[in-house]
Amino acid sequence: MAARKTAAKSNTSKDELLAYYRDMLLIRRFEEKAGQLYGMGLIGGFCHLYIGQEAVVVGLEAAAEEGDKRITSYRDHGHMLACGMDPKGVMAELTGRAGGLSKGKGGSMHMFSKEKHFYGGHGIVGAQVPLGAGLAFADKYKGNGRVSFAYFGDGAANQGQIYETFNMAALWKLPVIFVIENNQYAMGTAQRRSTSTPDLYTRGEAFGIPGEVVDGMDVLAVKAAGEKAVAHCRAGDGPYILEVKTYRYRGHSMSDPAKYRTREEVQKIREERDAIEHVRELILQGKHATDDDLKAIDRDIKAIVNEAAEFSRESPEPDVSELWTDIYA
């Protein structure tokens, strides 16, 4: 990963920086709380936390406009919070309660919001990528000028359907941004052990899809790259690939023994590369806020997350009749 360079650009406003700080912190605190609830047995099954990768979605959401669509894999809580879905509804879905966004029937990996143009939350590695191109296909068909963000990881980047999709997306000039969140581990397999060529942003070259690599621990860099990609898509020039280099602090899922990397490796990134600390420094250096102001934000976020956790514990389990609903429209 490239060393950090981006200082706050002169045109990055105080409000923007504070908003990024807040949005990233919400994801981190939410995920920490989810990990805690999992530990208490309140969340079951698989639970994939986004801690460490917050700058990716927050940066790209800053580049999106109202009506643009997004779709991702099962590591999806951050994407939902970043596009404005209610933390209470997300957390209650994690606990499998009636107040969850899918009425408790989807769980951590399967949530949706038509209102916020969030199309899931998909549990099969790579399957969301053709689906994302399909969202873009629908937008192009309707001629509405919208773009779609199809997020996937470095692991999914080796799935065959991605390349079937690259081919058609380029052929039909679909307005889709393929966002490869490269957190360097496909579950427990390091990229160098799974991937013949390391530069995933070049994976579209054979199809004529431009790509670039971005420092995913730098929200401003992510936003800038996102704006470029969005402009390309909205101009009708077809798909764009962003390889966003990031890092996941926690395990692949909650039941990850983390034997494939050292504790020191994780600690080093946390200490030297953390995306939230980066924005915090920019805010303090630029005198956009005081330490006390930031502490007040921290308290606000903590209250939101605690409220979500409380809601997720108090919301009842779905009524047994829900077993038989929503099978057919």
Place this chain on the structure above:
Amino acid sequence: MATEILMPALSPTMEEGKLAKWLVKEGDKVTSGQILAEIETDKATMEFEAVDEGTVGRILVAEGTEGVKVNTPIAVLVEEGESAGATPAPKAAPAAAPAGVAAEPAAVAATAISAPAAPAVDASPDWPAGTPMKTMTVREALREAMAEEMARDEDVYLMGEEVGEYQGAYKISQGLLDQFGPKRVIDTPITEHGFAGIAVGSAFGGLRPIVEFMTFNFAMQAIDQIINSAAKTLYMSGGQMGCPIVFRGPNGAAARVAAQHSQDYAAWYAMVPGLKVVMPYSAADAKGLLKTAIRDPNPVIFLENEILYGRSFDVPDMEGFTIPFGKAKVWREGTDVTLVSFGIGMSHTLEAADKLAAEGISAEVIDLRTLRPLDTGTVIRSVMKTNRCVTVEEGWPVCSIGNHISAVLMQEAFDWLDAPVINCTGKDVPMPYAANLEKLALVTSDEVVAAAKKVTYR
């Protein structure tokens, strides 16, 4: 305020674990994300991280302790300025969490197969008496259904291999490119997994795709998108996001194309909740059911048959003609035995009914037409009259549609049966190429006749 740190569940199945090692000691300051301890679960040794900041006030469970139940307090964290001595005594272990491995609700356990009651029998005619008829092939009927629905709704489009300029690998889409243009009649690369996924995504995005598979054998490449993405999303989204899409194309054996191109997928798809599955025999049903499929807000699997494409039938010549799903058709009334089939199986079945009539056995012939929803009511009502049933299909015998019909009759019409139900199916082998072997592998009308005689004890 002091916070209790509880023994965490670190895998979906963990109930207790060993506190292998503490990485902090009493009096240490900890930050969120810092590793506190190593815990051995039923699967592996895991690191356990702090969520809150603070100072370790007391360690309540010593390292090396085995069998520590999930949610037992293992340490106490105090905030800055708070002394460890002020730590309250730990409470007893809290009651087990409500979620986790909760027992299934008892009330719904018993009704796994057919949740709501069996559909009422709808014996109304498919079109009004006196409707003028025209003769057309199944191929023309399918084309007409698509053309009418595409003219009716701008959001309907057709996608698949060779559907456009080639005019359809089996000429089902002949003329549609000229009529609707390349925006709505889209030739794809040979890439079933990818284009099925794109089509499903476009349905999430508000369109109503018709995906033609050159044959359903190739849909195996795309079956993940059909089942995991198309069929399950409405449920997983709590009803928010449906997937109006039709997957159609020829299914089952053609002639002399051998194992990889000759398979009947009826039972595979019919098993999946969230899908609707249609397998028409006649041209009228092909047209009326395809129009219903295109208008349906759910994913529909529409199984055609290459051998039937060129067969001609009478089709009603009327505006707005459709056939509803879940309504079987009684092709021939009879009193001695009920023959149940669908798709090309109907050819063998109707032929068998003629042969049986010549021998004085009166067969009632039912065409299921849709396999999900399945009109079991019409079958049961017929069996209450004939007391005997033979099912006919080209697919394999294990877990076949016939097996399911038999199970339904066992459960819901046992007292009406005078003989065990016989399932006539394709043989339990991959389709051979050699002409004589292929003939043996397929179900025949003679086998249906033999089965009907057996259940009528003739």
